[in-house]
Amino acid sequence: MSVVQPAMPKSWRPESKPHKFCPGCGHGLVLKALGEAIDELGIQDRVVFGCDIGCSLLSWDFFNVDSVQTHHGRTTPVMTGIKRANPDLITIAYMGDGGGYAIGSQHLVNAAARNERITVILALNCVYAMTGGQMAPTTLPGMKAETAPYGRDVELTGAPTQGPEMVAAIAGEGAYVARGTTANLRQLKGYIKKALQNQMDGKGFSFVEALSACPTNWRTNAEKTWAFVEKEMPKYFKVGEKKVPGAEQKEGQ
Amino acid sequence: MPEKLITEEKRVFMTGNEVCAWAAIAAGAQIMYGYPITPQNEIMHYWTRLAPKHGLKFLQTEDELSAGFTTCGGVMAGLKAFTATAGPGNVLMQEPFSMAEAMRLPIVSIIQQRGGPSTATVIYSQQEVSLTTFGGNGEGLRIVYSTATHQELFDYTIKAFQVSWKYRFPTFVLGDGYQAKMRESLTIYDPEQKGIKFEPATKYVGQPGTPGVDREPGHYRNTYNVEEELYEVLQGYFADYAKMAEEVAEYQAFDTEDADVVVLSHGVVSRGAKEAVEMLRKEGKKVGYFRPITLRPLPEKQLKELAAKAKKLVIVESAQGQFAKLIKDVIFGATCEIVPFFKPGVGITTDEIYAKVNEVL
Ligand SMILES: Cc1ncc(C[n+]2csc(CCOP(=O)(O)OP(=O)(O)O)c2C)c(N)n1
Ligand code: SF4
Numbered sequence: 001m002s003v004v005q006p007a008m009p010k011s012w013r014p015e016s017k018p019h020k021f022c023p024g025c026g027h028g029l030v031l032k033a034l035g036e037a038i039d040e041l042g043i044q045d046r047v048v049f050g051c052d053i054g055c056s057l058l059s060w061d062f063f064n065v066d067s068v069q070t071h072h073g074r075t076t077p078v079m080t081g082i083k084r085a086n087p088d089l090i091t092i093a094y095m096g097d098g099g100g101y102a103i104g105s106q107h108l109v110n111a112a113a114r115n116e117r118i119t120v121i122l123a124l125n126c127v128y129a130m131t132g133g134q135m136a137p138t139t140l141p142g143m144k145a146e147t148a149p150y151g152r153d154v155e156l157t158g159a160p161t162q163g164p165e166m167v168a169a170i171a172g173e174g175a176y177v178a179r180g181t182t183a184n185l186r187q188l189k190g191y192i193k194k195a196l197q198n199q200m201d202g203k204g205f206s207f208v209e210a211l212s213a214c215p216t217n218w219r220t221n222a223e224k225t226w227a228f229v230e231k232e233m234p235k236y237f238k239v240g241e242k243k244v245p246g247a248e249q250k251e252g253q
Numbered sequence: 254m255p256e257k258l259i260t261e262e263k264r265v266f267m268t269g270n271e272v273c274a275w276a277a278i279a280a281g282a283q284i285m286y287g288y289p290i291t292p293q294n295e296i297m298h299y300w301t302r303l304a305p306k307h308g309l310k311f312l313q314t315e316d317e318l319s320a321g322f323t324t325c326g327g328v329m330a331g332l333k334a335f336t337a338t339a340g341p342g343n344v345l346m347q348e349p350f351s352m353a354e355a356m357r358l359p360i361v362s363i364i365q366q367r368g369g370p371s372t373a374t375v376i377y378s379q380q381e382v383s384l385t386t387f388g389g390n391g392e393g394l395r396i397v398y399s400t401a402t403h404q405e406l407f408d409y410t411i412k413a414f415q416v417s418w419k420y421r422f423p424t425f426v427l428g429d430g431y432q433a434k435m436r437e438s439l440t441i442y443d444p445e446q447k448g449i450k451f452e453p454a455t456k457y458v459g460q461p462g463t464p465g466v467d468r469e470p471g472h473y474r475n476t477y478n479v480e481e482e483l484y485e486v487l488q489g490y491f492a493d494y495a496k497m498a499e500e501v502a503e504y505q506a507f508d509t510e511d512a513d514v515v516v517l518s519h520g521v522v523s524r525g526a527k528e529a530v531e532m533l534r535k536e537g538k539k540v541g542y543f544r545p546i547t548l549r550p551l552p553e554k555q556l557k558e559l560a561a562k563a564k565k566l567v568i569v570e571s572a573q574g575q576f577a578k579l580i581k582d583v584i585f586g587a588t589c590e591i592v593p594f595f596k597p598g599v600g601i602t603t604d605e606i607y608a609k610v611n612e613v614l
Contacts, residue, residue, distance in 0.1 A: 011465075013465060013470070044463050044464065044465070044466075045461075045462060045463040045464070046459075048330075048458045048459060053476065057476050060472060060474045060476070061472045063464075063470070064463075064464045064466070064470050065464050065465075065470055066457075066458035066459060066460075066464060066470050066471040066472075067470065067471070067472045067473065067474075068326075068329060068457075068458065068473045068474075069473065069474035069475065069476055070322065070325075070352060070475065071322075071348060071352060071475070074318065074319075074322045074348070074349070074352075077314065077318070077319040077322035077323045077326065078322045078323070078325055078326045078329075079326065080312075080314075080319075080323050080326060081286060081312075081322060081323030081324060081325060081326020081327045081329075081330070081334070082326040082327070082329055082330040082458060082459075083326075083330075084284065084286075084310060084312050084323065084326070084327065085283075085284055085310075085326065085327040085328075085329075085330035085331070085332040085334065086330040086331065086332070086456075086459055088459070089330065089458065089459045106315055106316060106319075107315065107318075107319055109315075110314070110315035110319070
């Protein structure tokens with residue numbers, strides 16, 4: 001009997017598979033959408049992939065593309081530096097919500113404000129995963145985390161960061177901003193493709209946030225994990241395109 | 254083709270920061286990433302004025318973390334990239350400098366030291382020695398040139414681009430506020446005409462071909478899974494560093510052969526030290542002069558010889574013993590007396606050094 005294996009994206013590096021994420025992790029799905037997007041756009045020879053510290057670093061040898069794993073929060077400037085030095089390359093900064101919205105927020109804000117021709121993809125799992133599930137800027141109100149053991153109190157810690165909304169507000173003409181979810185991979189891949197195409201067209205900054213799962217730190221089984229991704233997260237984080245070059249703002253599709 | 258900046262040897266009179274910008278262009282630097290901080294600002298100012306005429310690029314980043322990391326990115330994309338900073342900016346840049354050590358990125362950085370700790374003064378000091386030589390969370394696998402004159406700022410900025418790409422360790426030109434801001438005459442030249450050879454910049458990322466199909470992908474990381482993996486990588490780095498150190502270490506010395514007392518200094522302070530030693534020699538006193546030009550790696554062999562021969566070493570610096578610490582570490586075990594002459598954050602004159610040496614002779 002032959003086992004049917006789901007096809008891997010061509011741009012994935014088979015030697016580094018199976019990948020190192022926990023079972024059920026959202027990172028693998030986001031990277032699958034990214035891999036397929038790279039394949040469909042035919043840009044494997046031009047992509048430079050940068051990953052952060054946090055669980056995203058486990059993807060440092062994930063693709064058959066040149067890759068740079070850098071420090072916590074600094075992937076955006078490293079990719080900016082590469083792009084400025086060689087605009088023919090397509091640079092992708094891949095990070096978690098801690099890397100993008102806490103320690104690296106100044107880089108995200110300024111790269112967006114400068115409309116850097118790079119693509120940032122951020123996996124949002126509501127926690128600092130690699131360090132063991134502490135509160136992230138995106139932990140939901142009332143949600144428990146290691147440093148919010150009684151649930152996040154927004155009076156004390158503020159409300160969850162709305163990343164794409166913020167980026168859409170500050171990025172200039174030509175920027176592309178969207179929020180997708182691992183619960184709808186086809187749509188997520190579409191957003192990532194558009195974000196990469198936007199960079200290829202030289203229009204402006206492009207940013208995709210992907211709602212993603214961390215069953216390990218959430219301490220959830222498969223069913224509860226999916227329920228959280230599909231039902232809880234989108235209540236706060238509205239899926240859809242937030243900024244599309246030359247188009248009216250669209251939401252919820 | 255953009256016009257060449259320097260076509261023939263020329264006497265000029267300019268500030269140190271201007272010298273650095275000219276030297277970087279002469280050395281073939283292609284992109285500067287920077288963030289304003291006094292006293293190095295004019296390096297960026299001159300660069301941004303000259304660069305467009307020569308097809309060169311510039312990015313002003315949001316802070317020094319970003320300036321350091323974009324410089325790393327520039328180098329990875331295969332351009333001769335550099336940055337410049339000072340004081341608190343140098344503190345922030347230690348994080349990207351550490352990554353450059355980890356990934357063997359030949360980034361060049363010009364540091365124009367200001368007073369410290371923290372914001373302190375914008376004028377002058379030699380207090381960024383510890384930070385620049387050993388500032389990261391690692392072993393200090395760096396090359397650091399401490400310059401004394403504008404001529405040296407020009408020569409060693411050029412050299413920094415040469416050696417960094419040759420040996421792949423982050424390389425620093427350690428100047429100071431006095432050098433940055435004052436005007437002095439020097440001779441500028443086209444390094445090519447002097448026969449100075451540069452390694453070509455090669456790409457860490459973006460080589461031709463499809464990775465995984467036509468070539469191996471370049472996978473660069475600074476995180477390791479297990480201790481042994483890192484240990485092994487570092488052993489290679491240490492071996493490369495030790496081998497390079499002998500070729501790269503530089504110093505200046507005179508009258509040390511028969512000297513009872515040797516004055517040790519670096520950077521701008523050695524100008525005063527030199528004069529003081531010359532005055533004392535004229536009076537027939539057995540005083541010598543020694544100055545490491547590379548603070549990292551140090552000219553270890555020469556320093557050990559010196560410490561074995563002299564009775565006293567007078568260590569003069571505009572810091573509270575940062576330079577002395579480097580020296581003591583190298584000459585550990587020597588029996589000569591060490592006489593400190595420390596003035597953190599302020600300049601030191603010839604007369605002061607002359608008086609100090611006379612006092613201990
Ligand atoms: C300067 C610095 N501070 C802290 C850390 C420790 N650290 C490693 S991963 C991490 C959290 C990562 O969380 P996130 O970016 O959300 O990614 P995830 O692990 O959830 O994918 C932290 C705080 C670090 N590596 N560097
Ligand atoms: S800890 Fe969470 S985010 Fe990290 S690999 Fe495991 S499931 Fe994924």
